[in-house]
Amino acid sequence: MPLDAPLPDVDLRADYWSLRFVEEQASQYAVRHNVPLPLAVTTDRGVMASVHADGGYGYAATGDTSAQGVRAALQRAAARARVTAHTGLIDSRRLPRPAARGEYASPALAVAGPTPREWYDLLAAECAAATRDPRIVDSEAGVEVRTATHRLVTSTGGDVVQRYRFLLPRLTVTAHAGGVTQSRSLDGFRGICQQGGAEILARFGFVGAGTRIAAEAIELLTAPECPRGSMDVLLMPDQMILQIHESIGHPLELDRILGDERNFAGTSFVTLDMFGSYRYGSPLLDVSFDPTRGEELATYAFDDEGTPAEKAYLIRDGILVRPLGGATSQMRARLPGVAASRADSWNRPPIDRMANLNLEPKDASLADLVAGIDRGVLMETNRSWSIDDSRNKFQFGCERARVIEHGVIRHVVKNPNYRGVSASFWRSLARVGDATTVQVLGTPHCGKGEPSQIIRVGHASPACVFAGVDVFGGES
Amino acid sequence: MSIEDDFSALVAAVAGARAAGERFTVAFAAEDTDFVRFNRGRVRQSGSVVQRTLTLRLIHGARHATHTLSLTGDVARDVATVRTAMADLRAVLPDLAEDALLLLPDGVRSSREVRDGAVPAAEDAVDAILAAADGLDLVGFYAAGPVWRGFANSEGQHNAYTATTFNLQWSLYHGADKAVRSAYAGFHWDAAQLGARMQQARERLALVARAPRTLAPGRYRAYLAPGALEELTALLCWDAFSGRALQTHQSALDRLQEGAAFDPRVTFVEDTQGGVAPAFQNDGFVRPPRVPLVEHGRLAGSLVSPRTAREFGLVANGANDAESPESLVLEGGDLPAADALTALDTGLAIGNLWYLNYSDRPAGRITGMTRFATFWVEHGRVVAPVNVLRFDDTLYRMLGSNLEALTRETELMLESSTYGARALGSVRLPGMLVKELAFTL
Numbered sequence: 001m002p003l004d005a006p007l008p009d010v011d012l013r014a015d016y017w018s019l020r021f022v023e024e025q026a027s028q029y030a031v032r033h034n035v036p037l038p039l040a041v042t043t044d045r046g047v048m049a050s051v052h053a054d055g056g057y058g059y060a061a062t063g064d065t066s067a068q069g070v071r072a073a074l075q076r077a078a079a080r081a082r083v084t085a086h087t088g089l090i091d092s093r094r095l096p097r098p099a100a101r102g103e104y105a106s107p108a109l110a111v112a113g114p115t116p117r118e119w120y121d122l123l124a125a126e127c128a129a130a131t132r133d134p135r136i137v138d139s140e141a142g143v144e145v146r147t148a149t150h151r152l153v154t155s156t157g158g159d160v161v162q163r164y165r166f167l168l169p170r171l172t173v174t175a176h177a178g179g180v181t182q183s184r185s186l187d188g189f190r191g192i193c194q195q196g197g198a199e200i201l202a203r204f205g206f207v208g209a210g211t212r213i214a215a216e217a218i219e220l221l222t223a224p225e226c227p228r229g230s231m232d233v234l235l236m237p238d239q240m241i242l243q244i245h246e247s248i249g250h251p252l253e254l255d256r257i258l259g260d261e262r263n264f265a266g267t268s269f270v271t272l273d274m275f276g277s278y279r280y281g282s283p284l285l286d287v288s289f290d291p292t293r294g295e296e297l298a299t300y301a302f303d304d305e306g307t308p309a310e311k312a313y314l315i316r317d318g319i320l321v322r323p324l325g326g327a328t329s330q331m332r333a334r335l336p337g338v339a340a341s342r343a344d345s346w347n348r349p350p351i352d353r354m355a356n357l358n359l360e361p362k363d364a365s366l367a368d369l370v371a372g373i374d375r376g377v378l379m380e381t382n383r384s385w386s387i388d389d390s391r392n393k394f395q396f397g398c399e400r401a402r403v404i405e406h407g408v409i410r411h412v413v414k415n416p417n418y419r420g421v422s423a424s425f426w427r428s429l430a431r432v433g434d435a436t437t438v439q440v441l442g443t444p445h446c447g448k449g450e451p452s453q454i455i456r457v458g459h460a461s462p463a464c465v466f467a468g469v470d471v472f473g474g475e476s
Numbered sequence: 477m478s479i480e481d482d483f484s485a486l487v488a489a490v491a492g493a494r495a496a497g498e499r500f501t502v503a504f505a506a507e508d509t510d511f512v513r514f515n516r517g518r519v520r521q522s523g524s525v526v527q528r529t530l531t532l533r534l535i536h537g538a539r540h541a542t543h544t545l546s547l548t549g550d551v552a553r554d555v556a557t558v559r560t561a562m563a564d565l566r567a568v569l570p571d572l573a574e575d576a577l578l579l580l581p582d583g584v585r586s587s588r589e590v591r592d593g594a595v596p597a598a599e600d601a602v603d604a605i606l607a608a609a610d611g612l613d614l615v616g617f618y619a620a621g622p623v624w625r626g627f628a629n630s631e632g633q634h635n636a637y638t639a640t641t642f643n644l645q646w647s648l649y650h651g652a653d654k655a656v657r658s659a660y661a662g663f664h665w666d667a668a669q670l671g672a673r674m675q676q677a678r679e680r681l682a683l684v685a686r687a688p689r690t691l692a693p694g695r696y697r698a699y700l701a702p703g704a705l706e707e708l709t710a711l712l713c714w715d716a717f718s719g720r721a722l723q724t725h726q727s728a729l730d731r732l733q734e735g736a737a738f739d740p741r742v743t744f745v746e747d748t749q750g751g752v753a754p755a756f757q758n759d760g761f762v763r764p765p766r767v768p769l770v771e772h773g774r775l776a777g778s779l780v781s782p783r784t785a786r787e788f789g790l791v792a793n794g795a796n797d798a799e800s801p802e803s804l805v806l807e808g809g810d811l812p813a814a815d816a817l818t819a820l821d822t823g824l825a826i827g828n829l830w831y832l833n834y835s836d837r838p839a840g841r842i843t844g845m846t847r848f849a850t851f852w853v854e855h856g857r858v859v860a861p862v863n864v865l866r867f868d869d870t871l872y873r874m875l876g877s878n879l880e881a882l883t884r885e886t887e888l889m890l891e892s893s894t895y896g897a898r899a900l901g902s903v904r905l906p907g908m909l910v911k912e913l914a915f916t917l
Binding site for chain 1: 511519520521522524528533541543544545548549553561564568571572573575576577578598606615616619647649652657724725730734787831832833834835836837838839840843844845864866870894895916
């Protein structure tokens with residue numbers, strides 16, 4: 001496979017072509033309720049050929065990365081480009097023809113990780129610590145170790161090779177007693193996901209967390225319901241990332257705004273004329289597309305169309321500045337964007353995606369944030385998310401909350417939920433935490449596209465306070 | 477050689493490389509798919525994907541591990557790749573713990589199922605779709621071609637499944653978020669059927685074009701079309717029918733096993749014999765034709781994977797690890813679908829729901845949005861489209877105390893998911909009339 005080898009000679013009549021090779025290998029280790037799950041390894045390898053010809057655009061993907069397979073894929077893509085040229089939405093002759101050359105590597109890529117036996121021992125210890133109380137009816141400690149090499153070669157001389165290692169630990173427990181079930185996790189279901197190696201575990205206090213989250217789940221069994229009413233909400237980073245993702249990230253995707261996703265993932269309440277003037281949030285709101293944090297999940301040097309990735313503000317001082325759109329969408333919309341054209345593997349074409357979408361910290365410590373709340377709740381760890389297809393009316397739920405009264409954290413409450421409307425919610429952003437409150441989290445499960453794609457997205461956020469939020473609890 | 481022959485050759489290679497005391501299972505998935513994406517009545521992206529994957533599990537005693545591999549389609553190269561993977565698994569097995577929950581099928585249950593189909597060349601499908609939607613703001617997605625699944629093991633079991641299908645999902649937009657969503661999916665493409673469905677969608681688009689109405693939060697009488705119920709059951713497929721989720725009290729149906737009940741007219745069945753999915757799962761267990769899940773409002777069973785069976789002393793019934801239905805049926809009732817709006821009288825006719833999630837899972841409480849064609853109806857007649865609304869209500873009210881009727885007719889809907897690969901699931905659902913549904917935003 002020509003991931004690090006010369007390409008075969010290509011003889012193709014076309015305006016432009018590219019070959020995007022992907023090879024990823026993942027190892028899944030897990031212990032569920034004190035029983036090790038069998039090791040599961042995945043090796044995914046293939047190539048997508050994309051061709052611009054006669055004004056059309058076509059792609060062809062195959063697991064056959066031999067010279068013969070690559071040439072055949074290019075021919076299939078070219079044929080598809082030609083037969084659909086007369087019905088195409090975009091004249092491919094107007095599309096950019098990048099010639100990027102460069103490399104990228106994840107932090108500590110060459111540092112060896114634990115052996116399978118060491119992983120299982122570590123996970124078994126956390127699982128055991130989480131299951132000492134008989135009210136814990138389920139528990140799981142796991143980790144996915146994934147390495148990836150992506151290479152993009154273009155007919156214009158471009159050649160980009162990017163090598164990654166991702167670590168995705170997870171720790172969850174479920175407690176049940178008296179007809180009540182409550183679950184806790186360490187920063188959400190796969191909220192912990194970064195580039196790097198086993199050093200990531202220490203950043204999140206993974207070792208020893210089993211005991212803590214089990215105790216918290218048991219505490220929730222007898223906790224009162226979250227109070228109902230309009231009040232201040234302090235969202236911790238493991239809920240902020242969901243709030244950012246759903247009500248800033250998705251609505252700013254330029255292909256949504258251009259209508260591509262209206263049949264599936266949805267449209268956006270944001271329209272093209274809003275960029276440069278629309279007040280998205282309070283003046284405290286600064287949101288960046290930031291590929292510069294090495295440990296963050298979606299850091300890279302080039303996107304899958306070959307556009308160099310650079311930090312850019314999407315929202316500055318609360319004003320909407322630019323969308324999440326790659327080179328193709330930028331051409332369509334005549335707007336500047338970011339290097340956000342991404343595919344989740346070799347068998348899916350690039351579309352506009354989030355990458356690292358971060359909310360910039362300000363100057364309030366966590367103690368300051370709490371002290372400023374007269375009546376409210378602190379919510380942590382997302383467990384439920386729902387938002388309309390324009391990304392406006394939302395309802396989110398968390399695993400755990402604590403009541404705040406007169407600037408002091410009081411008791412724990414269960415089943416915290418809140419709802420709002422994106423277009424007004426961010427304007428109620430009242431305080432933003434400082435760098436000490438920031439966590440670098442993300443999700444490996446951002447879904448979108450036809451054909452559908454699940455992609456890795458990073459989010460870094462401080463804790464934040466929102467004023468006058470509609471808060472409520474569970475059914476009981 | 478056919479793809480089925482390729483699969484057999486790979487299985488033979490694995491069997492030939494087996495060492496003393498080793499057992500194996502092999503699961504195979506492949507597809508040759510044409511994808512076409514549309515926007516604004518034009519082609520946005522078009523291409524094809526050829527992919528084959530094989531999951532090899534090597535077992536020695538109670539130790540086992542799996543390796544899932546992309547294949548090239550060249551048998552000689554793929555045999556070499558699979559043999560390397562087998563050697564890697566063999567090397568790691570001694571480092572792994574014995575698996576107390578390993579369960580493999582007793583006996584050999586081989587099968588072969590071919591579901592023939594006829595799908596057009598992608599460019600012909602494009603021309604037909606765009607001609608039928610001439611002048612309309614069509615946005616949508618077409619996926620078509622053959623799909624293969626296979627299983628084999630060291631005991632000599634061999635299962636093969638092939639289906640050739642197409643699935644066109646599209647929306648006709650009036651503007652902003654006002655649209656009519658439609659689908660045409662099956663095995664044998666018929667341009668006349670496409671034309672008829674597009675014409676129906678055009679006619680409904682005229683209703684969507686009326687001035688929309690904004691409803692205040694509150695409780696409204698509602699009719700949920702099968703397309704709306706599909707979203708509701710998709711959420712339930714996440715975990716609600718899982719044997720393990722029920723055993724660990726994490727299922728949204730947990731209260732059913734603690735005495736609560738739905739309306740007696742509610743019967744859910746995993747209906748493999750009436751669905752599209754293969755009748756075998758990835759460990760080689762064969763699926764019963766029907767698995768009752770809820771019968772007459774009472775919990776009647778669950779989907780049990782081999783692992784869950786071993787863990788909780790249950791009987792495995794063909795479920796994969798996720799224990800999600802792949803051929804779910806909600807039995808119909810006695811309301812003729814043609815009379816649904818008359819029976820609704822005044823309230824909401826909901827064509828589609830969107831983005832459902834649990835607001836209190838153990839209590840079966842669900843929130844979600846209306847989407848696409850949702851109308852305000854008065855005296856059985858459509859008055860106006862309705863701006864999107866958020867509902868937040870429990871299964872026990874929707875399928876229980878507030879259930880007024882289920883339609884007599886049910887609709888088979890092929891799963892359109894294409895995450896990683898084309899899905900082979902289906903649901904068959906009626907429409908549902910409820911006395912009230914709680915809307916909150």
